[in-house]
Amino acid sequence: MPAHRTFRRLLTVPTLASALVLAACSSAPAPKSLPPAAPAAVATPMAQEAQAIMRSASASLVSGKLTLTPVQGGVRIAGIVGGLPASGRFGFHVHETGDCSAVDASSAGGHFNPTHQPHGSAKIGAHHLGDMDNIVADAEGVARIDTLLGGVLLGGGGSTDLVGRALVVHANPDDYATQPAGNAGPRVACGVIKVIR
Ligand code: CU
Ligand code: ZN
Numbered sequence: 001m002p003a004h005r006t007f008r009r010l011l012t013v014p015t016l017a018s019a020l021v022l023a024a025c026s027s028a029p030a031p032k033s034l035p036p037a038a039p040a041a042v043a044t045p046m047a048q049e050a051q052a053i054m055r056s057a058s059a060s061l062v063s064g065k066l067t068l069t070p071v072q073g074g075v076r077i078a079g080i081v082g083g084l085p086a087s088g089r090f091g092f093h094v095h096e097t098g099d100c101s102a103v104d105a106s107s108a109g110g111h112f113n114p115t116h117q118p119h120g121s122a123k124i125g126a127h128h129l130g131d132m133d134n135i136v137a138d139a140e141g142v143a144r145i146d147t148l149l150g151g152v153l154l155g156g157g158g159s160t161d162l163v164g165r166a167l168v169v170h171a172n173p174d175d176y177a178t179q180p181a182g183n184a185g186p187r188v189a190c191g192v193i194k195v196i197r
Helices: 002-025
Strands: 050-056 063-071 074-082 092-095 143-150 166-170 187-192
Touching: 050 166, 063 143, 063 187
Parallel strands: none
Antiparallel strands: 050 063, 050 187, 063 074, 074 143, 092 166, 166 187
């Protein structure tokens, strides 16, 4: 019995060593660590509520706060934007990039358009998924917004997910026709859509 054990050990040790040498000589670069385990079933979770704090852009006085909640068929966007010229109408869209850092909010990119459609009216015909109706300011320059944006999701990380996009208010009304953005003029407020819960 003891002799048999020694024999096995002698056999085992060189075998392991040659395996290591083989691995080291292999032409493919040796992985620095084990490959990550197969992604667990934790996709980006769906959100119950998100928020966009609308901050002034292009030296405007416009600001506000919008809350986004998932509803059947889309996402409800509701809240208040103030500091607008009284009784005006203003373009309002989801833009592609959640970056409002540029003074003119150009960093937010173009309209959110994962389905590659032309700009248009959210109500009729082809349009960007981020296209919405103009917002309307009252005599005090306050717009009370409560709109349903169809065909989009809140969370989940898919192409129609609004999280990490930006909401933008423009200086002029959207004509729902001019490409690529409805001729709505400068961006006067911008807010990144962030998950609250
Ligand atoms: Cu816009
Ligand atoms: Zn558009």
